[in-house]
Structures are given as C-alpha cells and as structure tokens.
Amino acid sequence: MKIAELYVDAQLAGRPEAEAASRRFKVPIQTVGSAQEVYASVAAAKDPIGRGKHVLYLTRNRGAFIKSCPGTHHYTCCGYKILHIGTFCSMDCSYCILQSYFHPPVLQYFLNHDEMDQELEQLFATRAIHRLGTGEFTDSLIWEPWTHLSERLIRKFAGQDGCVLELKTKTAWVDSLLDLPHRRRTILAWSLNTDEVIRTDERGTTSLDARLKAAARGADHGYPLAFHFDPIVIADGCEADYRRTVERLFAAVDPRHIVWISLGALRFMPELKTVIRQRFKHSRIVYGEFIGGLDGKMRYFKPLRMRAYRDIAAAIRAVAPGICIYLCMEDDEVWEHALGFQPAQRGGLSRMLDEAAVRQCHLSSGR
Amino acid sequence: MASECGEAAAIDPRVVPLADIDLGDERFRITTQRESGDLQASIRRFGLRTPPLVTPVGAGFIIVNGFRRVSACREMGWKSTPARVLPTASAYECALTAVAENSLERPLNLIETSRALNLLEQTAPEGRIPDADASALGLPTHPSVAVRLKLLCRMPVDVQDGVLDGTISFAMACELSRLEEDLGIAFASLFRRLKPSLNKQREIVSLVSEIAGRENVDPRQVLEECGLTQVIGSPGTDRNQQIHGIRRQLRLRRFPSLAAAEHNFFVLRQRLKLGAALQLAPPRDFEGTGFTLALSFQTIEEVVHLRAKLDELIDHPDFKTLLTGKGRGFEKALDS
Numbered sequence: 001m002k003i004a005e006l007y008v009d010a011q012l013a014g015r016p017e018a019e020a021a022s023r024r025f026k027v028p029i030q031t032v033g034s035a036q037e038v039y040a041s042v043a044a045a046k047d048p049i050g051r052g053k054h055v056l057y058l059t060r061n062r063g064a065f066i067k068s069c070p071g072t073h074h075y076t077c078c079g080y081k082i083l084h085i086g087t088f089c090s091m092d093c094s095y096c097i098l099q100s101y102f103h104p105p106v107l108q109y110f111l112n113h114d115e116m117d118q119e120l121e122q123l124f125a126t127r128a129i130h131r132l133g134t135g136e137f138t139d140s141l142i143w144e145p146w147t148h149l150s151e152r153l154i155r156k157f158a159g160q161d162g163c164v165l166e167l168k169t170k171t172a173w174v175d176s177l178l179d180l181p182h183r184r185r186t187i188l189a190w191s192l193n194t195d196e197v198i199r200t201d202e203r204g205t206t207s208l209d210a211r212l213k214a215a216a217r218g219a220d221h222g223y224p225l226a227f228h229f230d231p232i233v234i235a236d237g238c239e240a241d242y243r244r245t246v247e248r249l250f251a252a253v254d255p256r257h258i259v260w261i262s263l264g265a266l267r268f269m270p271e272l273k274t275v276i277r278q279r280f281k282h283s284r285i286v287y288g289e290f291i292g293g294l295d296g297k298m299r300y301f302k303p304l305r306m307r308a309y310r311d312i313a314a315a316i317r318a319v320a321p322g323i324c325i326y327l328c329m330e331d332d333e334v335w336e337h338a339l340g341f342q343p344a345q346r347g348g349l350s351r352m353l354d355e356a357a358v359r360q361c362h363l364s365s366g367r
Numbered sequence: 368m369a370s371e372c373g374e375a376a377a378i379d380p381r382v383v384p385l386a387d388i389d390l391g392d393e394r395f396r397i398t399t400q401r402e403s404g405d406l407q408a409s410i411r412r413f414g415l416r417t418p419p420l421v422t423p424v425g426a427g428f429i430i431v432n433g434f435r436r437v438s439a440c441r442e443m444g445w446k447s448t449p450a451r452v453l454p455t456a457s458a459y460e461c462a463l464t465a466v467a468e469n470s471l472e473r474p475l476n477l478i479e480t481s482r483a484l485n486l487l488e489q490t491a492p493e494g495r496i497p498d499a500d501a502s503a504l505g506l507p508t509h510p511s512v513a514v515r516l517k518l519l520c521r522m523p524v525d526v527q528d529g530v531l532d533g534t535i536s537f538a539m540a541c542e543l544s545r546l547e548e549d550l551g552i553a554f555a556s557l558f559r560r561l562k563p564s565l566n567k568q569r570e571i572v573s574l575v576s577e578i579a580g581r582e583n584v585d586p587r588q589v590l591e592e593c594g595l596t597q598v599i600g601s602p603g604t605d606r607n608q609q610i611h612g613i614r615r616q617l618r619l620r621r622f623p624s625l626a627a628a629e630h631n632f633f634v635l636r637q638r639l640k641l642g643a644a645l646q647l648a649p650p651r652d653f654e655g656t657g658f659t660l661a662l663s664f665q666t667i668e669e670v671v672h673l674r675a676k677l678d679e680l681i682d683h684p685d686f687k688t689l690l691t692g693k694g695r696g697f698e699k700a701l702d703s
Contacts, residue, residue, distance in 0.1 A: 074655070287581030289622050291652035301625045302654055333656055 001090040001142055002054055003027055003107075007038045009059040012111050017147065018058050024146045025056070035059065042104045049279060052105040053090050061085075061110035065119045069136065072295035075329040076343055078262075079350030081123075082136040083165070085149060086110055089139045091170055092203035094280035095231055098137065100272045109143060113152065124160040127366025129354040135168025135189070144173040151176065157185040161364045164357045166226060170205040172214035178221040184361045187259050188218040189226035192249060194241035197233045201283050208245065212252035219257040224360045230264035230328055232308050233285050234300050239311045246315040255320030259360040260353060263312055263338075264328030265305045267297045295329075302334065309338030324356040379452040380418065385441055387427040388419075388450075395431045395465040395486065399478050399531060403439035410439055418449040420468065422461055428452070431461045432468040458490040466504050477537055478527050480506060481519035488517070518544045525555040534559045539568050546572075550586055557595055557613075561606045567614065574617040581621075593617055628653055635685045644669065645676060649689075658690065 003025035008018045013031050022029045032038055038057045045051035065084050071077030086109040088098050098105055123130060134140040144150055150167060157165045158181055168189040190211045198208055215225050227249060266285060273286050293299035313325050326349055327335055332342040343349040357363050419433025430437055431453055440448045466483040469475060475483060483506060487496045501508045519540055526543055529535030535558055543551040558568050579586040590596055593616045619626045632649050641647060646661040664670050680686050
C-alpha cells in the first residue's frame with residue numbers, strides 16, 4: 001500500500017492509529033470536517049479510481065458494521081454476513097466491482113472499533129451459526145501491515161463458538177497471524193485464478209504460488225482454509241488453465257484443511273465495462289460472451305458457465321471428493337448441471353456452508 | 368467585444384475588382400455549401416442584394432462573409448463586385464462578424480457550428496471564447512458539448528458529409544472520432560451507403576471493435592472478413608437486407624455460442640409446426656428458465672383447435688427437449 005495523502009476525520013484527530021499511519025506512509029495528516037473534502041480531492045484526479053488507491057481516509061463507520069450480503073434476485077445467495085471494516089483496495093483488479101461501487105472510490109478505514117465490538121458481541125450472543133467476512137468491500141489483509149485489526153478480530157472470534165470469520169485476500173500477508181490463538185474460528189481464504197488472469201487482470205496482487213504458499217503456512221498453524229475461484233474468466237483454453245490451478249492448489253494444500261471452495265464466473269454491472277476498457281487497455285475480459293443476467297449484471301452465456309463450473313468441480317472432486325464446493329450467485333439449473341444437485345436438496349446453501357463451518361471450525365450453536 | 372464590432376460596422380462600401388479577392392483563403396469560411404448555381408439565378412434576377420464582406424490583406428482582400436456570392440459573380444464573368452470592406456479589423460473581430468452574419472441569417476448546421484467554434488477559439492485574444500460572445504451568436508457554451516463539437520470539422524470529409532446528409536448523428540460522429548482515421552472513414556462510408564439507424568450503427572461499431580479486441584486483430588481485418596468492405600463497394604441488393612446480413616454475421620462471430628443456441632432453438636421450434644396462432648418464445652438469452660407461449664384466437668372454435676394443438680405439443684419430443692431436455696435446447700452450445 002502506497003499512500004500519497006492521508007486524511008483524518010476531524011472527530012478522530014489525535015487518534016494513535018492516525019499517527020501510526022502518518023509515520024508508516026511518511027505523509028502528513030490532513031484533518032477534514034467531512035468526507036466530501038476527500039472525495040473532491042480524489043474526483044479531481046485524471047484517474048480518480050487509480051488515485052483513490054493512494055488516498056487513505058481514516059474515519060468512523062457511520063452505518064452498521066455487520067450487514068447481510070446484498071445478494072441478488074433470481075440467484076442463490078449463501079447467507080453470508082459482511083463485517084464492514086473499510087472500503088476499497090490498494091491492489092488493482094480490472095474486474096473489481098468496487099471501482100464503480102463507490103463514487104468516487106477511496107481507501108477508507110474505520111476506527112470506531114468499540115462500536116464494531118458491540119455489534120459482534122450482540123451477534124455472538126444469539127449463539128446461532130453465522131459466517132462473517134471482511135473481504136467484501138475491501139481485501140481483508142491489505143490493512144494488516146499497519147493495523148492490528150485482524151489480530152483483534154481473530155482473538156475476538158476465538159472467544160466464542162457460534163461464528164466464524166473468513167479473511168479473504170489476494171495478498172500473502174499472514175506472518176502476523178500465524179501464532180495467534182485462533183481456535184479455528186477464523187478461516188484464511190484466498191481468491192485463486194490462473195497465472196494468465198493474475199498477470200493481465202490482477203495488478204499489484206501476489207502470484208498464485210505466493211498465495212498458495214501463504215495458505216500452506218496457515219494450514220501448518222492450524223487455520224482452516226477456503227478458496228474462491230472467483231471470478232472465473234472464460235476464454236479459449238481456460239479449462240486447462242483452471243485444471244492446472246486446481247492441481248497446484250492440491251499440491252500445496254491438503255484438502256482436509258479446506259472448509260469450502262466457491263466457484264463464481266465473472267459478472268459485473270454494465271457500467272464497469274467502460275471502466276475496464278479505459279483503465280485496462282490490454283485486458284480482454286470484457287470481450288467474453290456476456291448476456292444481461294436476470295439481476296441486471298452482465299454474465300457469461302449460461303451454458304458456458306455450466307461447462308466451466310462442471311470442469312473445475314470435476315478437477316476438484318477428482319482429488320477431494322468430499323469437499324464442500326458451492327456456486328456463488330447461480331440458479332438451480334446451473335447447480336444441477338455443474339454440481340449434480342440443487343442446494344434445496346441439501347437443506348439450502350446457507351445450511352450447507354453452516355454445516356461445513358461446524359465440521360471444520362468446530363462451531364456449536366447454543367440453540 | 369460587441370461594442371468593438373459595432374465600431375467595425377463602419378464598413379466601407381466599395382466596388383472591388385474580383386481579381387483582388389483571394390477566393391482560396393478560407394480562414395473565415397463558415398458555410399459548408401459550395402454550389403453557387405442557385406445564387407447566380409437569384410443575382411441575375413434581383414441583383415446582388417447584400418454585397419460580400421471582405422477585409423484587406425496585403426495588396427488585396429480576403430473574404431469574411433460571402434464566399435458563394437464572390438464565386439457566383441466570378442462564374443457569371445463579372446470583373447468587379449460591390450463589396451463591404453471591413454478595414455483594419457482584428458482576426459477575432461473578423462471571426463465574430465463572419466459567424467454573426469452566417470448564424471443570424473440561418474441556423475448553422477453541425478459542421479458550421481464546429482467551424483465557428485474553432486475559428487473563434489483560434490482567433491480569440493486569450494484562446495478562449497467569452498461565454499457572452501458564444502451565447503450572443505447562438506453557439507453552445509457548455510464546455511463538454513463545445514469540445515465534442517469542435518472535433519467535427521477536423522474529421523475526415525466522409526464523416527463530415529455523413530453528418531451533413533443526416534446519415535451520421537452527432538453522437539456517432541463523436542464515436543467515430545475516437546477511431547483511427549481510415550477505420551472511421553470505412554464506417555462512415557458503410558453508414559452513408561446503408562443508412563442504418565443510430566442504434567444499429569452503434570451495434571455494428573461495438574461488435575467490430577469487440578471482435579477485434581477479443582481476437583487481437585485489427586478492426587479493419589474484421590470489416591474485411593465480415594464482407595463489410597464489399598458491401599461498401601457493391602450497389603444493388605436491398606439495404607435493409609444488407610444491414611440485417613451484416614449484423615447477423617457480426618453477431619455470429621461475437622456471440623458464437625449464443626447464436627448457436629438460438630439457431631438450435633429455432634430449428635426445434637420449427638419442427639413443432641406451431642402455426643400462426645401459437646407462438647413460443649425462449650427466455651431472454653436463455654438465462655432464465657421460463658418460456659412464453661402466446662395463443663391468438665377470436666372464436667371458441669379456434670380455442671378448441673388450439674387446445675388440440677397444445678395436446679399435440681405436450682407430447683412432441685422436440686418440445687420436451689426444449690423444456691426439460693439436457694441443456695434445454697442449447698445442448699449444441701454446450702457441446703461446441
């Protein structure tokens with residue numbers, strides 16, 4: 001993470017985190033009365049999205065820290081909960097929805113952790129099974145080198161038995177997490193892709209090998225793992241590339257450490273296409289065979305998705321037949337064709353994943 | 368500036384030898400019209416009602432307004448012409464006068480507007496047209512509109528001609544301006560010949576560019592391979608059919624699996640022999656799972672007939688393939 005400008009909400013001036021960020025990034029603190037001042041600075045740049053990756057705004061989360069994943073109509077959602085710790089990402093993936101999700105996008109990191117703790121305590125008190133993750137509006141671990149948020153969260157989740165935290169990343173920054181007393185209540189998760197996609201469309205991320213090595217180290221320290229083949233980019237010859245990625249995954253990690261593997265084909269809001277073409281001139285991902293999905297997003301033509309999922313799932317099952325594989329935002333027809341069953345036949349996707357978490361992370365519900 | 372122009376109204380009416388007027392200097396030309404035949408007939412019958420406006424340059428004059436009038440007088444064999452001489456005016460004053468005389472006489476077309484904006488900007492003292500001047504002349508003042516308009520008169524003649532004859536809209540001209548010049552010309556020639564609607568033009572440009580992007584080839588190669596350049600050079604055949612053929616070809620290449628599934632669906636549907644009163648439509652792009660069956664009838668007898676037809680349909684193996692068969696009618700796309 002390289003920060004060129006550091007803004008701090010006036011209400012949080014003097015907080016040690018701001019001083020720490022200023023020292024680490026060697027930039028002065030600029031105190032602002034409102035987010036609009038930060039947005040104006042970013043929006044004035046020639047490439048506001050690129051600029052937003054170098055502007056850090058330390059502020060309060062004025063909304064809820066725990067949100068239900070928005071999901072979309074017509075497609076099966078996994079019932080995930082988002083732990084909203086900050087926004088945007090310092091890495092630069094062409095397909096990243098965050099480029100058009102925030103206007104303008106800016107690196108925001110929330111400092112009102114006491115309020116976050118309160119919300120988590122309330123959720124823990126329900127004593128029901130919940131799956132939470134911090135990697136929806138940002139990468140879970142980009143903040144790791146200068147905050148101790150993951151440590152705080154891992155310790156907090158280790159103190160209860162009903163909820164599991166998933167830290168989803170494209171980095172390899174696990175060093176500071178390895179020796180923490182996690183009690184398997186935290187899943188370390190990586191987004192995986194082919195070397196080609198990582199090279200062309202995931203600027204600033206770590207290589208596949210580095211991700212897998214970090215995962216293996218996590219497993220060595222007892223962490224449960226998860227992997228997300230998302231987004232799957234469908235192009236000529238991609239099946240063989242994804243099969244190789246699966247082979248490399250299992251060469252690095254014993255499947256017994258894996259809680260779940262998700263598959264999700266590239267999908268995006270139509271307006272992102274212009275952003276990708278402007279910011280990633282060499283990317284070809286927008287030239288796939290996309291149609292308008294029922295949720296308004298562009299999706300690959302259904303049979304292409306089915307075939308890609310089926311191939312990748314077959315490669316995974318060949319090595320790890322019992323592993324929990326699920327599809328992200330797909331309908332029953334695709335599930336049936338790709339995985340041979342529909343979620344409802346196993347109690348629904350949410351239950352499938354809860355059971356996997358119970359099994360692998362030793363969760364127990366008080367209800 | 369307006370008051371300075373007011374001073375410039377101290378115009379000197381004179382008779383000027385036509386040989387002294389440099390018709391080749393078009394720096395103040397706004398009009399896109401070149402022909403002067405109609406003007407000659409008018410001058411012969413009613414005389415030169417408004418003499419051209421010229422300004423001295425060197426030993427002669429250049430035209431500020433009245434290019435067609437000077438041209439008509441020359442073609443009629445006149446040796447001299449009455450003229451209004453604008454003495455010692457600045458370039459910007461001349462430009463303002465040229466634009467004012469044109470725009471107040473008739474609405475400027477898009478190319479003329481583009482020329483007017485460029486001319487004023489090039490001659491304005493600080494390289495920026497004062498909003499008050501642009502507004503008084505009826506020119507757009509919104510910066511983003513003005514920027515795009517200014518591009519028009521710098522585009523290839525084929526594109527400009529397309530804009531003038533109405534086959535290429537301002538929006539499409541702006542899209543073409545982002546392409547390499549000869550590619551823009553190729554599209555402009557195609558659109559001028561076939562006159563597709565703006566939406567179809569956009570579809571064609573987008574499909575060609577996306578095919579080229581995906582296959583990593585030059586868009587001109589796509590145009591060539593899809594036979595678009597042949598269309599440009601071949602007269603005859605119905606233009607609607609040609610447009611349909613081009614779009615179909617491009618779509619087949621851009622969306623091969625979807626096109627194959629659609630074809631497969633149409634073949635299966637044809638075999639059902641539904642007739643005109645029963646219409647079966649697939650889910651849009653085969654994404655959903657709901658088909659639509661529409662029944663058209665006027666009498667009870669027709670409904671009875673449709674009921675029998677529906678019973679036949681339910682038992683038809685191709686109908687089952689469409690609804691429940693493996694791949695729901697797009698199995699060819701899966702196998703391809």
